[in-house]
Amino acid sequence: MMQIMASVVRFKFGFTSVRMRNWLVGISILVLVLIFIIRYEQSDHKLPTNHTVDGSGVEAAKKPHFMTLEHLDYLFSIKSFSGEEEEEESNCLLVWSHMRPFLERPDALPEAAQGVEEATLAMKQLFVLINKEKQASSMVSKETRRNCPGFVTASDEDLSGLGTVLELPCGLTQDSSITLVGIPDEHSISFQIQLLGSGISGETSRSIILHYNVSFSKPSIVQNTWTEKLGWGNEVRCPCHGSFKNQIVDELPLCNKQSGRTTLEESSNDDATMDFSLSIANFPFLKGSPFTATFWFGLEGFHTMINGRHETSFAYREKLEPWLVSAVKVSSGLKMLSALATRLPIPDDHASLIIEEKFKAPSLSGTRIELLVGVFSTGNNFKRRMALRRSWMQYEAVRSGEVAVRFLIGLHTNKQVNLEMWREAKAYGDIQFMPFVDYYGLLSLKTVTLCILGSKVIPAKYIMKTDDDAFVRIDELLWSLKEKPSTALLYGLISFDSSPDREQGSKWYIHKKEWSLDSYPPWAHGPGYIISHDIAKFVVKGHRQRDLRLFKLEDV
Numbered sequence: 292m293m294q295i296m297a298s299v300v301r302f303k304f305g306f307t308s309v310r311m312r313n314w315l316v317g318i319s320i321l322v323l324v325l326i327f328i329i330r331y332e333q334s335d336h337k338l339p340t341n342h343t344v345d346g347s348g349v350e351a352a353k354k355p356h357f358m359t360l361e362h363l364d365y366l367f368s369i370k371s372f373s374g375e376e377e378e379e380e381s382n383c384l385l386v387w388s389h390m391r392p393f394l395e396r397p398d399a400l401p402e403a404a405q406g407v408e409e410a411t412l413a414m415k416q417l418f419v420l421i422n423k424e425k426q427a428s429s430m431v432s433k434e435t436r437r438n439c440p441g442f443v444t445a446s447d448e449d450l451s452g453l454g455t456v457l458e459l460p461c462g463l464t465q466d467s468s469i470t471l472v473g474i475p476d477e478h479s480i481s482f483q484i485q486l487l488g489s490g491i492s493g494e495t496s497r498s499i500i501l502h503y504n505v506s507f508s509k510p511s512i513v514q515n516t517w518t519e520k521l522g523w524g525n526e527v528r529c530p531c532h533g534s535f536k537n538q539i540v541d542e543l544p545l546c547n548k549q550s551g552r553t554t555l556e557e558s559s560n561d562d563a564t565m566d567f568s569l570s571i572a573n574f575p576f577l578k579g580s581p582f583t584a585t586f587w588f589g590l591e592g593f594h595t596m597i598n599g600r601h602e603t604s605f606a607y608r609e610k611l612e613p614w615l616v617s618a619v620k621v622s623s624g625l626k627m628l629s630a631l632a633t634r635l636p637i638p639d640d641h642a643s644l645i646i647e648e649k650f651k652a653p654s655l656s657g658t659r660i661e662l663l664v665g666v667f668s669t670g671n672n673f674k675r676r677m678a679l680r681r682s683w684m685q686y687e688a689v690r691s692g693e694v695a696v697r698f699l700i701g702l703h704t705n706k707q708v709n710l711e712m713w714r715e716a717k718a719y720g721d722i723q724f725m726p727f728v729d730y731y732g733l734l735s736l737k738t739v740t741l742c743i744l745g746s747k748v749i750p751a752k753y754i755m756k757t758d759d760d761a762f763v764r765i766d767e768l769l770w771s772l773k774e775k776p777s778t779a780l781l782y783g784l785i786s787f788d789s790s791p792d793r794e795q796g797s798k799w800y801i802h803k804k805e806w807s808l809d810s811y812p813p814w815a816h817g818p819g820y821i822i823s824h825d826i827a828k829f830v831v832k833g834h835r836q837r838d839l840r841l842f843k844l845e846d847v
């Protein structure tokens with residue numbers, strides 16, 4: 292539609308001097324206006340809620356049995372936050388309604404049902420918070436703004452009882468850390484430290500994102516996860532045995548490799564450990580002795596340092612990612628002295644600061660832009676998004692509107708994070724929300740969303756996907772795109788010859804059912820690739836008609 296309007300304008304200015312041509316122009320405009328009206332009538336904007344018939348005219352198949360229609364109906368009836376028709380309120384939901392057919396596919400990604408169900412609950416919570424905030428005086432809202440603190444410490448009261456020692460209202464982010472100082476009881480056989488999820492899923496017990504079990508009877512550390520639906524996962528035991536031996540997470544081994552020689556020396560010099568066997572001497576925990584345990588959050592997993600030495604690592608599991616952690620709990624058998632979580636995600640103070648104009652998304656001219664950059668981000672990565680706004684999003688081409696940048700973000704399971712995101716979206720106008728909770732396994736849905744955004748909502752000649760930890764050289768990019776074809780383009784770091792990872796437990800493990808062939812077709816690596824407009828349209832159409840299958844590795 293926008294293109295048609297643009298051509299109307301161009302026609303008008305091109306031919307004004309010749310009378311005969313004026314006639315032609317008049318007729319052309321009429322025809323175009325007619326096309327415009329017809330197109331508008333047929334467009335999706337006119338059919339906001341009814342997507343049961345997809346592009347191929349086939350009635351949508353039944354939803355997966357666990358995904359209730361009420362959730363979808365509720366979620367897709369949302370047109371703006373807070374229910375008002377303010378432009379800035381609805382601008383962050385431009386692709387939202389387009390997503391329904393992809394979420395109710397019977398062959399939707401495995402995490403889709405849970406992602407949608409939790410997003411529904413998250414939105415209901417968020418509406419309550421937003422309304423509260425709108426009613427509250429500015430004095431009160433100043434207080435609520437402190438709800439994503441940069442660090443939290445436990446009070447004496449938190450430490451004296453058993454159970455939750457720390458609450459983390461805005462989750463964890465990469466490089467956050469939690470440090471606990473405690474003394475195992477003289478008589479304890481074991482103790483546990485747990486990182487818990489938010490409990491939004493409607494299950495009666497919160498999921499355990501990391502279960503850290505220290506046992507003294509046969510000195511060992513066992514790490515695992517637990518959810519009400521799935522129960523316990525595969526445990527990782529240190530000292531290590533079998534298949535875990537060579538696994539690494541963020542370039543660290545799952546278990547600290549203990550040196551036999553040091554062990555011998557230590558045990559002969561130290562009376563207290565004489566009774567233990569060789570491997571016990573190096574065991575980092577000792578009954579009656581204080582320890583400092585620091586859990587920090589890497590790219591691929593949790594890492595634990597005991598008394599300053601790396602002891603264990605544990606790869607994140609699907610749907611149990613670190614940004615979901617909302618509390619730290621300890622069991623009996625342990626006297627806690629101190630607990631601290633630091634480097635926590637903190638949002639900027641969007642509500643009280645006057646937002647500088649140069650950080651807001653420039654309004655779009657209406658003509659087809661050169662490049663749309665979709666940045667995949669996640670709820671509490673506040674700092675990363677600000678870093679992008681302050682750095683490469685200041686390129687002249689971005690400020691002038693030749694290039695548009697949008698963050699694609701799913702909902703969070705913590706209501707405070709969602710509230711902060713809503714404030715951020717209103718302040719900067721560069722966020723598009725996804726109607727699901729941001730699980731790693733749903734990334735491919737963001738790719739499809741980006742294609743919808745770039746072909747229907749913000750039509751662009753080229754569409755780029757990147758992540759919120761990448762710096763995009765917009766200047767270089769535009770310069771090199773000048774020499775590239777404007778159709779049938781996939782531009783990036785291409786893998787021509789790669790195969791599915793069949794190693795169970797790997798982050799990129801692919802079951803034969805998900806991809807049966809022994810190799811992948813050529814694909815561009817996720818941190819930055821570009822496709823032309825026609826490819827984006829092809830992807831959207833292919834998924835609507837279900838000629839294309841959803842595959843969980845976004846870039847592949």
Ligand SMILES: *[C@@H]1O[C@H](CO)[C@@H](O)[C@H](O)[C@H]1NC(C)=O
Nearest residue numbers: 338340341342343344350351
């Ligand atoms: C949506 O489509 C179904 C069948 O395709 C139809 O029965 C229903 O009335 C439609 N709803 C609206 C709001 O148009």
Ligand SMILES: *[C@@H]1O[C@H](CO)[C@@H](O)[C@H](O)[C@H]1NC(C)=O
Nearest residue numbers: 481483502504505506511513
């Ligand atoms: C902790 O580990 C020990 C030894 O493996 C085991 O007996 C115990 O049941 C575990 N406790 C919990 C709560 O996981």
